Amino acid sequence: MNQLHLNIVARTNGVGLDRDIELIYAAASGAGAKVTVSHCREIPLYSNWLPKKTRFDANIFLERIFPRWLGSARLNLLIPNQERFPQRHIPRLSPMDHVLCKSQHALEVFSKLHPSCKFMGFTSKDLNDPAVTRKQNAILHLAGRSTLKGTKTVLELWKIHPEWPTLTLLQHKDNAPESVPENVHLITDYLTDEEIIKLVNEHPIHLCPSLSEGWGHYIVEAMSCGALVITTNGPPMNELVRPDRGVLVDAPKTEARHLGTNFIVTPSAFEAAIERVLTMPNKERDRLSEAAQNWTLNNHQKFEKRLIETLEMIL
Numbered sequence: 001m002n003q004l005h006l007n008i009v010a011r012t013n014g015v016g017l018d019r020d021i022e023l024i025y026a027a028a029s030g031a032g033a034k035v036t037v038s039h040c041r042e043i044p045l046y047s048n049w050l051p052k053k054t055r056f057d058a059n060i061f062l063e064r065i066f067p068r069w070l071g072s073a074r075l076n077l078l079i080p081n082q083e084r085f086p087q088r089h090i091p092r093l094s095p096m097d098h099v100l101c102k103s104q105h106a107l108e109v110f111s112k113l114h115p116s117c118k119f120m121g122f123t124s125k126d127l128n129d130p131a132v133t134r135k136q137n138a139i140l141h142l143a144g145r146s147t148l149k150g151t152k153t154v155l156e157l158w159k160i161h162p163e164w165p166t167l168t169l170l171q172h173k174d175n176a177p178e179s180v181p182e183n184v185h186l187i188t189d190y191l192t193d194e195e196i197i198k199l200v201n202e203h204p205i206h207l208c209p210s211l212s213e214g215w216g217h218y219i220v221e222a223m224s225c226g227a228l229v230i231t232t233n234g235p236p237m238n239e240l241v242r243p244d245r246g247v248l249v250d251a252p253k254t255e256a257r258h259l260g261t262n263f264i265v266t267p268s269a270f271e272a273a274i275e276r277v278l279t280m281p282n283k284e285r286d287r288l289s290e291a292a293q294n295w296t297l298n299n300h301q302k303f304e305k306r307l308i309e310t311l312e313m314i315l
Contacts, residue, residue: 001031009059010040010061010062011040015217016215019217028311054072055073056073057075058076058311059075059076061096064080065092065096075315076095076097078093078096079099079101080102081215082110082259083148084258098314101117102122102214104239106236124215124220124221134201134202135202137165139166140167140170140203140206140207140222141169141170142170143170144170144171145174148212149210150264153265154207156267162181169185170187200221205227206219206229211262212257213236223295224293226289227289228289228292229247230277245291249265250265
């Protein structure tokens with residue numbers, strides 16, 4: 001990897017994509033590669049029609065493909081998020097040399113559209129902080145800027161269950177409801193990374209009924225803290241959480257979202273899952289918590305190994 005020069009091409013959104021950039025940069029540069037990060041619009045649109053000097057060994061496009069960068073590298077690679085890859089962009093897959101998939105779900109989707117798709121997996125930051133004291137039965141729903149986290153269902157259930165523990169809801173002010181049930185603590189203020197890490201570690205139960213995910217950083221970050229995660233029984237969420245390291249909620253109703261699928265949890269099943277967790281013996285909670293934490297550590301090591309092996313093989 002020492003002689004390779006990689007160019008990560010992406011837009012920035014202040015959330016998941018920024019995490020993707022940081023994690024790929026760390027893994028590749030840690031293996032000795034020179035890594036450049038380029039904003040998708042850093043060069044003008046008309047560059048697509050001009051002769052280019054090959055500056056990089058590979059462009060690594062994140063989420064979507066930006067044609068203006070084609071020709072600036074010897075090879076072009078895509079790490080997609082299927083739920084944010086529009087049908088109209090399918091023709092852009094043709095110039096890609098390889099598609100590197102974060103999940104088995106993505107591999108299944110893109111293998112039908114491109115001849116060279118490889119499973120790479122992915123990873124998330126380890127947010128575990130043993131110094132933070134956990135609050136008994138504290139429950140967190142981290143919606144952030146996304147409208148795909150199943151927040152409406154969460155709030156509807158808390159409205160009809162005033163006896164449940166207080167729910168902490170962290171949501172961007174632009175998406176936050178005007179009012180919430182009395183047993184919901186809504187946070188819309190900007191929080192620093194340190195404040196978010198403290199919040200994530202304080203809450204031993206995390207509600208993650210996502211409709212869809214490209215990977216699922218907030219799920220894996222919760223697992224890294226040993227949180228008990230309740231999430232959707234649909235891919236890729238159920239590739240991250242399994243019954244031996246969390247709780248899955250059935251989602252029989254689905255709808256298309258770009259090349260991906262929205263999985264909509266059944267409110268009654270979600271309600272039952274929450275009740276189960278609230279009455280779960282400590283021994284079972286501890287077992288699931290430890291398994292979740294161990295999985296994140298093992299997954300991180302496997303991802304870094306697969307990423308380096310994949311890049312060395314194709315470059």
